[in-house]
Amino acid sequence: GNSVTQMEGPVTLSEEAFLTINCTYTATGYPSLFWYVQYPGEGLQLLLKATKADDKGSNKGFEATYRKETTSFHLEKGSVQVSDSAVYFCALSVPIYGNNRLAFGKGNQVVVIP
Amino acid sequence: ETGVTQSPTHLIKTRGQQVTLRCSSQSGHNTVSWYQQALGQGPQFIFQYYREEENGRGNFPPRFSGLQFPNYSSELNVNALELDDSALYLCASSPIGGGAHYNEQFFGPGTRLTVL
Numbered sequence: 001g002n003s004v005t006q007m008e009g010p011v012t013l014s015e016e017a018f019l020t021i022n023c024t025y026t027a028t029g030y031p032s033l034f035w036y037v038q039y040p041g042e043g044l045q046l047l048l049k050a051t052k053a054d055d056k057g058s059n060k061g062f063e064a065t066y067r068k069e070t071t072s073f074h075l076e077k078g079s080v081q082v083s084d085s086a087v088y089f090c091a092l093s094v095p096i097y098g099n100n101r102l103a104f105g106k107g108n109q110v111v112v113i114p
Numbered sequence: 115e116t117g118v119t120q121s122p123t124h125l126i127k128t129r130g131q132q133v134t135l136r137c138s139s140q141s142g143h144n145t146v147s148w149y150q151q152a153l154g155q156g157p158q159f160i161f162q163y164y165r166e167e168e169n170g171r172g173n174f175p176p177r178f179s180g181l182q183f184p185n186y187s188s189e190l191n192v193n194a195l196e197l198d199d200s201a202l203y204l205c206a207s208s209p210i211g212g213g214a215h216y217n218e219q220f221f222g223p224g225t226r227l228t229v230l
Contacts, residue, residue, distance in 0.1 A: 102159060
């Protein structure tokens, strides 16, 4: 089946530090890959996406590269801010018969300390 | 452009009751999906509706059912509520056709359901 694995546990770091959140996937076919962010008490917002191998998605200083050879889509940001504190979810979609259901990882809580 | 909206925001029910949650899709979107997000977990796909018919279902029992209306809005119905149904229920809509937003889903703020 299609599934996403994110690194265990919350991530706590200081402002201006480098952020990496690991994401690996298992999928049949050719998935599209996504990172979503969830701020406290809110729904999910699409942060970035990549639809084919070697694509790089980027938005708001965040980047992730679709690596087919390692089945990974790690999220990175060079200098985090307090406002980046949120929960980050990696997800994939393999459209079958027009159904673009998303399979999510468990999420990582990111806490940025001033 | 109005985004995805959901109602109500919060809801408290007791075990065995039935509940209906509502979702209005974003303008120009014809597909609606529902997800259940338990506390501290990632969202789990419940089902998707396209052209008023169910178009794919996740691993949820039949007491979870839905509808989509001609204006693309949708309802999620849950019968015989159980304590484990307590969660944030998220609705997401997808645009018609491809283009820059191909394969994307746009989420509403969710309905927080508590079952006592």
